[in-house]
Amino acid sequence: xxxxxxxxxxxxxxxxxxxxxxxxxxxxxxxxxxxxxxxxxxxxxxxxxxxxxxxxxxxxxxxxxxxxxxxxxxxxxxxxxxxxxxxxxxxxxxxxxxxxxxxxxxxxxxxxxx
Amino acid sequence: xxxxxxxxxxxxxxxxxxxxxxxxxxxxxxxxxxxxxxxxxxxxxxxxxxxxxxxxxxxxxxxxxxxxxxxxxxxxxxxxxxxxxxxxxxxxxxxxxxxxxxxxxxxxxxxx
Numbered sequence: 060x061x062x063x064x065x066x067x068x069x070x071x072x073x074x075x076x077x078x079x080x081x082x083x084x085x086x087x088x089x090x091x092x093x094x095x096x097x098x099x100x101x102x103x104x105x106x107x108x109x110x111x112x113x114x115x116x117x118x119x120x121x122x123x124x125x126x127x128x129x130x131x132x133x134x135x136x137x138x139x140x141x142x143x144x145x146x147x148x149x150x151x152x153x154x155x156x157x158x159x160x161x162x163x164x165x166x167x168x169x170x171x172x173x
Numbered sequence: 174x175x176x177x178x179x180x181x182x183x184x185x186x187x188x189x190x191x192x193x194x195x196x197x198x199x200x201x202x203x204x205x206x207x208x209x210x211x212x213x214x215x216x217x218x219x220x221x222x223x224x225x226x227x228x229x230x231x232x233x234x235x236x237x238x239x240x241x242x243x244x245x246x247x248x249x250x251x252x253x254x255x256x257x258x259x260x261x262x263x264x265x266x267x268x269x270x271x272x273x274x275x276x277x278x279x280x281x282x283x284x285x
Contacts, residue, residue: 092273101264101275102218115271147216158268159206159225164218 063165065150071171074140080168082133082150088163090114090156091133093125094149096167102149108133109156140172175200179265179276186255187284193251194279196265200246202226205269207241207248212278213261221263224248255283 063084072078082091090109094102107115108127122144124136133150147167153160176199186192198207209221222234224241231240238251248267252259260283265276 101278103275104273107271107273149216149218151218156271158270158272159223161208161220161223162218163220164210166215166217169216 063150063152063163065148065165065168067168068166069169069171071173072137072140073173074142076140077136077138079137080135080148080150080170082135082165083131084152084163085131086152086154086163087130088152088154089130090153090160091127092151092153092162093133093135094151095144096147096149098146106135107156114156137170140170142172145170145172175202175267175269175272175274177265177267177274177276179279181279182277183280183282185282185284188257189254191251191253192255192259192281192283193249194263194265194281196248196250196276197246198248198265198267200267200269202269205267208266208268209239209248209250210264210266210275211261212264213258218264222250252281255281257283257285259283 066081093105096102105119106125111127122139126134149167150165151162153162178197205226207224210218212218240249262278262280264278
């Protein structure tokens with residue numbers, strides 16, 4: 060199984076809502092990532108988990124809260140988002156959280172904040 | 174400071190033409206890895222190739238080939254005999270240690 064799955068595919072939420080994005084992989088990878096991608100822009104790294112511990116937080120606002128319950132699952136909890144947070148949120152995994160490992164990406168969650 | 178440049182914003186080619194995508198990565202690091210990813214309209218990024226900074230051998234894999242020249246910091250990617258399914262945004266993505274970068278991307282359109 061070489062797939063990274065993400066749910067939901069689309070999400071529309073108000074600025075006062077609380078929602079969560081989910082990501083799952085069954086490749087035995089020990090590193091997982093969250094990226095944010097605006098239209099016609101490259102992905103921007105948000106968080107990296109390595110061996111279920113947060114190893115990189117790219118100064119992301121606290122309204123985004125990551126969680127890694129186990130090595131196969133990665134969540135992104137959303138609270139009090141702003142309209143400018145509307146974007147494609149991509150999850151990825153790699154064998155290890157080191158630069159030489161290629162990343163496998165999920166199809167993304169397209170988030171709209173009203 | 175690191176700098177990734179994909180100077181070509183958009184490229185259009187006619188099917189079966191060859192196309193080369195350019196990437197320049199400027200860094201003072203001596204050890205790094207260079208990746209190319211493809212993002213079709215569906216949105217899912219797909220890993221294509223990886224090279225390390227010590228290996229300047231050019232390689233060919235099917236219709237893909239790549240040329241890495243450390244002296245000019247260039248890591249170019251060529252698709253031969255392009256097909257409509259190659260239409261996508263292509264990102265050059267260098268990494269050093271735990272630093273991950275993506276270039277601005279080149280949008281390739283292959284016209285049937």
